[in-house]
Amino acid sequence: MKTKIKVRDLPEFDAAEYLDDEEAVAEYLSAILEDDDPGLLAAALGDIAKARGMGEIAQAAGLTREALYKALRRDAQPRFDTVARVCRALGLRLEVRAA
Secondary structure (H helix, E strand, O other): OOOOOOHHHOOOOOHHHHOOOHHHHHHHHHHHHOOOOHHHHHHHHHHHHHHHOHHHHHHHHOOOHHHHHHHOOOOOOOOHHHHHHHHHHHOOOOOOOOO
16 A cells, blocks of 8 residues: 655755756756746746855845845745846846747
């Protein structure tokens, strides 16, 4: 008989643990952008910022650490200028390609 696993018993997944090089970050963010969900984009940028050091990224983006956490949570609807500042601080550039 198979043992049932309860979701609440599973360890919480943290994408930041796997964003250890530029290629992984680019692939992750590209996949997120395909979903066309601003909240998901904010959360993904938060994962990348967490992987690189939230305090350093906040300072480079000209935000407080608390403001960065607030702007990059899953239920956030960040303004484009915030996304752009965070991307610059992360050393990322968003590009547009023809579908």
